[in-house]
Amino acid sequence: MKILNTVILAGAMLVPSTWATFAADISGAGATFPYPIYAKWADAYKKETGIGLNYQSIGSGGGIKQIQAKTVTFGASDMPLTPAELDKSGLVQFPTVIGGDVAVVNIEGIKSADLKLDGTTLADIFLGKVTKWDDASIKKLNPNAKLPSQAIAVVHRSDGSGTTFIFTDYLSKVNADWKSKVGANTAVEWPVGIGAKGNEGVANNVANTKGSIGYVEYAYAKQNNLVTVSMINKDGKVIAPTAGSFQAAAANVDWEKAESFYVILTDEPGANSWPIAGATFILIHKKPADPVAASGALKFFTWAYAKGGKMAEELDYVPMPAPVVSAVQKVWASEIKDASGKPLVAASR
Numbered sequence: 007m008k009i010l011n012t013v014i015l016a017g018a019m020l021v022p023s024t025w026a027t028f029a030a031d032i033s034g035a036g037a038t039f040p041y042p043i044y045a046k047w048a049d050a051y052k053k054e055t056g057i058g059l060n061y062q063s064i065g066s067g068g069g070i071k072q073i074q075a076k077t078v079t080f081g082a083s084d085m086p087l088t089p090a091e092l093d094k095s096g097l098v099q100f101p102t103v104i105g106g107d108v109a110v111v112n113i114e115g116i117k118s119a120d121l122k123l124d125g126t127t128l129a130d131i132f133l134g135k136v137t138k139w140d141d142a143s144i145k146k147l148n149p150n151a152k153l154p155s156q157a158i159a160v161v162h163r164s165d166g167s168g169t170t171f172i173f174t175d176y177l178s179k180v181n182a183d184w185k186s187k188v189g190a191n192t193a194v195e196w197p198v199g200i201g202a203k204g205n206e207g208v209a210n211n212v213a214n215t216k217g218s219i220g221y222v223e224y225a226y227a228k229q230n231n232l233v234t235v236s237m238i239n240k241d242g243k244v245i246a247p248t249a250g251s252f253q254a255a256a257a258n259v260d261w262e263k264a265e266s267f268y269v270i271l272t273d274e275p276g277a278n279s280w281p282i283a284g285a286t287f288i289l290i291h292k293k294p295a296d297p298v299a300a301s302g303a304l305k306f307f308t309w310a311y312a313k314g315g316k317m318a319e320e321l322d323y324v325p326m327p328a329p330v331v332s333a334v335q336k337v338w339a340s341e342i343k344d345a346s347g348k349p350l351v352a353a354s355r
Contacts, residue, residue, distance in 0.1 A: 032303050035062035036069015036082030037168045038205040040286040042225040042321050043103055044082075047314045051306060059306060065204060067166015067192045073097065073289045079299045081289040084168020085192050089266045097289045098341050099266050100334040102307065104324035106252045107173045107282040109235040110209070110227050112218045113139060115152055117233060119246055122147055124238040125180030125273070125281065131219060132160055133183060134198035139217065147238070154217075161211045161220035164201025166192040172284035173221045176272040180281075221282075224252075225321045239281045240273050247280055249322045255283035261330045290342065297344040304338055304351055 034044075041063040048059035062068075066083035073081025074095050092099055109128060111121060123131075127143050130136040136143055139153045163170045175190040188194050202211045205226045212220040212232060219235075224247050227234050236246045245251050255274040261267060271283040288307065294300035311334075315325035326334070338351040 031058035031060050032080075032299065032306055033060045033078045034069075034080040034082060034288075034303065035064055035072045035078045036289075037066045037084045037286055038063045039066075039084045039105060039169045039172075039223040039284075040082060040103060040323070041205070042223075042229065043314070043318050043323050046317045046321065047306075047310045050313070050317065051309055054309075057302065057306075063204060063206075065163070065165040065192070066168030066171065070166075070192075070289065073291070076291070076295055079290070079294070079296065079303045082286065083192075083289060084284050084286045085171035086268045086270065086285070086287050087266075087289065088268060092266050092289075096292050098292055098337060099268075099287050099289055100307075100337060101261070101267050101269070101285040101287050101326055101330065102310065103318050103326065104252050104256050104271065104283060104285045105322070106224045106247050106255075106280045107169055107176070107221050107284065108224050108227050108247045109219060109221050109237075110212050110232040111235060112212050112214075112216055112233065113156070114154065114216065119234075119236055120148075120151055121233075122236040122238060122244050125176065128235075128237075129177040129181030129184040131158055132162070132177065132197070132199070133181075133187070134160070135183075156217040159215050159218040160196075160199030161202055161208050161215065161218050162196050162199045163193075163203070163208060165203050167204075168192060168284070168286065169205055169221065169223055170194065172270075172272060172282060175270060176282045179273040225323065228322060237281050239277075239279050240275050241277045241279070243277050245278065245280055247322075249319060249324055251278055251280035252283045252322070253324045254278040255280050256285070256324065261327075262333045267334070292341050293343060293345065294350075297350055300342065301350045304342070308335070 044061050052058050069081035069083050072078045140155045171192045178185040178190045202208045205222045208220040209222050209226045209230050212218045236244050239245050254276050255271045259269050273281050311331045318325045339349050342350050
């Protein structure tokens with residue numbers, strides 16, 4: 007079984023003629039959630055421009071720490087920072103794509119869409135309150151499924167993770183015990199289970215552990231042929247994870263009015279909404295220590311917004327709508343500047 011690598015070296019982007027030439031590779035670190043699409047963009051960009059992207063897929067917690075420490079040009083996180091947190095660190099934040107966390111299982115005889123869970127039961131599994139696959143709470147939701155009397159092996163992230171933030175934020179919204187005992191963050195005190203590093207590690211552990219359940223970004227489930235669990239959403243509808251259901255979760259969001267693009271997409275209303283959806287974000291300094299490198303990173307994401315949409319859709323991510331991209335680029339022009347105060351990106355006309 008092929009599990010994605012945690013570090014890539016590739017990438018590039020289309021360079022507007024009005025911007026300074028940038029020939030060195032671009033450095034970034036953080037979320038594993040968007041790694042599959044960043045890797046795909048990077049490969050295409052490298053072929054088109056000759057410029058590489060050195061992206062360390064180390065988890066959102068690590069990405070936040072590295073950009074705050076100024077050891078990379080950009081950080082990546084699936085947990086958006088609040089406007090106050092961004093101001094404190096002198097950062098700008100913008101979304102790149104929307105995706106979804108999915109519960110994945112390894113139960114003999116169970117295929118994708120065979121099993122459905124609601125948020126309360128999913129949280130109870132990760133709380134250690136539901137410990138066997140034939141528990142009454144699971145059987146009630148799945149009366150026709152052949153569930154074994156087998157212990158549930160919980161797999162969770164061991165590193166600071168935006169995927170974990172999205173997952174635990176959802177569980178906190180739908181289960182009061184989870185909210186009071188565990189809460190939502192990039193890293194939490196897990197009541198039960200074994201830890202694995204990255205979406206890659208969780209995918210690998212679930213694939214090789216009978217009776218297991220874990221959570222990963224959907225692209226990892228799809229690329230590694232993992233069995234996904236359907237969810238009962240806020241409207242009481244049974245929903246499978248798809249790009250369409252991720253997009254439905256974001257349908258009511260007004261990105262342009264959200265300060266610093268601070269948007270969380272879990273447990274959104276709508277008959278077709280996937281309940282564990284989330285955007286992934288880039289963090290970059292308002293006054294970067296290396297303006298040339300920062301300009302190069304912004305050129306990469308300009309290219310990705312313009313040319314990477316179809317590639318994102320092929321991996322079941324949802325590209326950002328054009329008005330959101332326009333709003334992002336206005337923020338770049340107004341807030342990201344060199345030491346003299348000159349914008350790194352000219353305002354679009």
